[in-house]
Each structure stands twice: as C-alpha cells, then as structure tokens.
Amino acid sequence: MALSRDMSMEQAVEMVETLLDGPESRFPLSFNSDLPRIRELFHTATRSQWDPQKDIDWDKLDPDAYTQEQRDAARLYWSRRAWSEYGAISESPALQVRFGVEKRPSDMQLFFTIRSQEEARHAEVCHAMAERLGGYVEKPVEELFQGSVSTHGVRRAALSADIPLEGIIAALVCTAEEIAFDVFKHLDRVTRDPVAKQIVRFIMRDESRHCAFGWYFLEAICDTLDNEQKKMIEDSVVTMMEKVELNGYHSAWLAPPNPASNAEVEADRITYEAGLGATVEEAEKPVFIATVQRIRDQMRPLGINLPPFSHPKLGTI
C-alpha cells in the first residue's frame, strides 16, 4: 500500500461541535478512587491479561478437519467478529477522552485504558482465527451489509456535550455489551472446536468486566439523576436497541433481509453446524429475548423504564 498524503486529502471531513471546543482545564487533578468497584475492575484486568499469540492452543486447530465450505463460512464469521471488536478500538476511546474532559472519577479512565487493550486482543485473536481458517476477509461480502457493522455512533455521541454520558454508557455497555456477553455465554455452550471455544472463553472473561463497569457506574450515578435525565437514558437505550442491535450489529439474522445479510446468515449457519463458533437464529433468539428482558429488569430499580421492542423476527419483547 502506498503511503500517500493524497489519499487522506480525498477523505471527507465534517465540522462537529464537541466538548473539546473549549480550552482544556485539567486541574485540579484527582486520582482518588471515587468508584472503588471500578478501580478493582482495573486491577483485576491488570492481573488477568492474556496474549492471543501465547495463550491460545493454536496447534489444536485442525482446519483440514472441516470442509472447504465450512472453512470459508467460518473465516467470514471470525472476520466479522474482528470487525465488531475493531469498532470498540475505533470508537470507545472517545469515551475515555470524555471521562477526562468531564473530570469523571479517575477509576473510569484507568479502566478504559485496559478495556481498549482488551478490545485490541479480541480483534487480534478473531483475525488470527480467520487467517488460520483460510484468510481474513477485510470487508463484508456485499456492500449493503456495511451499514449493519460499520459503526454504532459512539464516537459522535461521546464527543457531543449534548448527549449525556450516562445515556451512552447505559446504551453501549449495559445494553450492547450485555447482549454481546450473553451471546458469548451461548457460544461457549454451542461451540465444539476446542480453539474456537477457547477464544470465546477468553473474550467472555474480559467482556464480563466490561459489562460490570457499566452497571457499577449506573448504580453509582442513578441516585443523583432526576426523571428527565433518566428519560434521556431510556431514549439512548432505545436508540441503541432499535438502530444498532435490532439492525444486526451483533447478530446478522436481525439485519434487514437483503442478499448481503442473507449471505452472512448462511455463513453463520454453516459455521454453527461445524461447531466453529457462530450461532443461528433459532438458537440465539431465546438468548437475545432473555437478555433484553434481563436488561429491562436490571434497569427498572434504577428508575430506567424500557419500553417494549419489536422486530419482525422477534415479535415484541
């Protein structure tokens, strides 16, 4: 690839009002642990680091044990997982910037430093799996599907002073990451290939902390919020559900039916049947519904009341 500045010059830009538009004012600078449960997550993550190169038993993966069709489907599935994890590397750091600008408890910044590293490990391991199954695929098979997997808008929201941080965390972490975590638990049950299963477990272990971060934060902050602020949180969660999750960001079968998403769904089915890591609509549907119901139940005591959600394939949850 040529490294040419002309390439950058062609790229579109946009003018955005952000919370970085004013002068920086970092003092007083405190590193007190105001959210000790989140500080402990940072310390646990520090103790629990793993390395995709060394800690995965790659020699237990036998691609030849699978048909060409299964390998092709699985490499697309693991590539898609890599795109999804990359989304967190690309967008979530904006939240860390915001924690600093808004002088949120330092525990949040510290934890997010290692969270981003974990997302990098996840992207790395998913890419490595795709490579071993025949080669990483660097974009969706059909362009139509890019809309479902390209972004969930975290960066823009995180940099906007008009969108409350509480809503972003409720939507991104307590909703989207909870769904992802439950899917990983489900994948752990249905995946038979030992290496695929090992990868799922390593990622799941990290994701459990990511989810805990969100709930610890919400539980700490919700008592200080008024009804209007809680309504804004509800709106953020609804947007995440309707525009991102129910649009197929994590689960291809939820994406609007078109040739592109159909191809992804078919690849997932072949991968699932081979035990290489994916799942399918009929197996995941009850998991997805239970997760949404659990999220609703968990938010209710915090004063956040989620409405019913509808999707042609799920009915009303």
Add this chain to the structure above:
Amino acid sequence: MDTAVQTRPSPLKLFVERRFPLEMNVTLPEIRALYESGKAGRWNPLRDISWDALGVDDYDPPVREAARRAWSRRVWVEATGLTETPALLMRFCMEAHREIDPKFYLTVRNTEEAWHVECFDRLAEAFGGRIVRPGSKAYEAVFNQNLPRRVLNADQHLDAYVAVHAAFEDGLELELYRAWRRAAKNPVIASVLDHIISDKERHAAFGWLYLGIRAPHWSETERKLISEELVRHVNEVELQGYHCPWLAPEHAGAEAEAEAVLAANGLGATGRSEEEDVIVSYVANARQKLAELGIKLPVFETNRMRAF
C-alpha cells in the same frame, strides 16, 4: 461581527471514517513487534513493586514535602496520556489508510500510562498526599495543551503530531527517566523507574520507527511543517518547564525546588546540570535522526541553559 460570535469556540473538523476495507494483517512488522513486546512485558504495579520498602519515615518532613510535590508533578505530566493516547488512537482509526499496527500498539501504550500514573500517584500519596495542581496558574497553562482536540483536528498533520509527541517528546522523556533512574537510591523508586523505562523505551521507539516508515512519502512542505511544529513544541512546552521545571522558574519555581530536593535525596530525580546535559545530548541526537528523515531542527537558544 458580534463579539460573542467571535469568541465562540470553533467546531472541530473531523475525518469521516471509512472503515472498510479493514486491513488487519501486519503491514508494519516493527510496530507490531512493539505491540507484541508490550503484551509480553506486562507488569502489575500492585504486585511487582515492593511498596512496603519505600521507607517514607526515613526522610525529614521537608524532603517528604518536596517528594509529594515532585511526584505529583509527574502525575500531571503522565496523566496527559489518559486523554491524549485515546485521541491519537481515534485519529489513527478515523484517517483513511492508517495501518492497524499503530492502533493495536497504542492500546498497550495507554495501559502502561495508566500504570505509571498509578505508581506516581501512590508515591505522592505516600509522601504526604497528592497535590492537585501546580503552584501557579501560569504553570497550569503549560499542561493544558488540549492535545485531544489538536490530534483529532483533520487539519493537524498526523505525522507531524507523531514527530513532536511520540518521537521527540517521548524520546526526551525516556532519557530523563534514565537519568532519574541512575540517580535513584531508594529501592522502591528505582524499581518503579525500571519498569517505566522498559515501557518508555517502546513508546519512544514507536514514534521514531513510525517516522522512518512515513518519511519517504513526505513532501518538502510537509518536512518544513514538521520542523515548525517541533520548534513550536520546544519553545512553548519544553522551555516552559513541562518536563524540567527549572527551565521556567518564573512560574514553576516551587516545582523546580522540589525536584532539586528530590535529587539531593536519591528519590528519583537528578540535578539541573545533569538534566541540562540530558537535553543537550538528546536534542543533538534527535537533530541527527531528524536530518536523516529530511527534517531540519535548528539550534535553540535560551537564557536558561546553554544552546542546544
């Protein structure tokens, strides 16, 4: 024009990310090696430092007071990374055709910065409590550079930013840390500095490696721009006492005094003359390396130290 309109902060010009095709294969093996080395070299400030051996009570109150100020100042410096590195990572992700390897690497760098902050904060707390701000407003301004905004701004040349902050600045930091380590007699502080130096060797290597990769593609205009940004950084940041407060006694006198006491007691600092030598030597080496990349770095003259 209305004054209110004139003073309203301008919006930020951001690249619109084009995520696909998403390159994830190794394209810059030397940078990927830094990422791998960072993962392999992971450490744990709580587990790997014998904090009980710090021996705070062995030091007189004035020394402890100086130590808390000096280590607080290092928190102020290192904490820059907690917002700057994620912003730099975002910029790499948003600008088309930037490679995956720096993105992976920066996630590790940021965790290391968090560990450093935690160590420095722990030292400041042990010596009497963290000081939450510099002694003067003028010195505060030196820290408030709003680097996240600068690096996210699409008009900011990314390679120039890397040249200033990841190559030149991180390289200088590394040499200062090495000097502080050589002078450290306290075993806990020496151990902290050993771990941090291992990390900072990668941090500095990243910047210089990346410049070496990019340099063949720069135009003369870009080289001149990089040179100008380096000069601006030295004049507006380094010579304002950001790393070495003795360079700006008019607003960083208290911090300079604390560093001197720290140095005299083997608590992880070195004297002014040694730091001056570090700066002179480092900038000479950096000038040579930059020249090889086609970037001219002029000699800096100031009444605070010899020309460098």
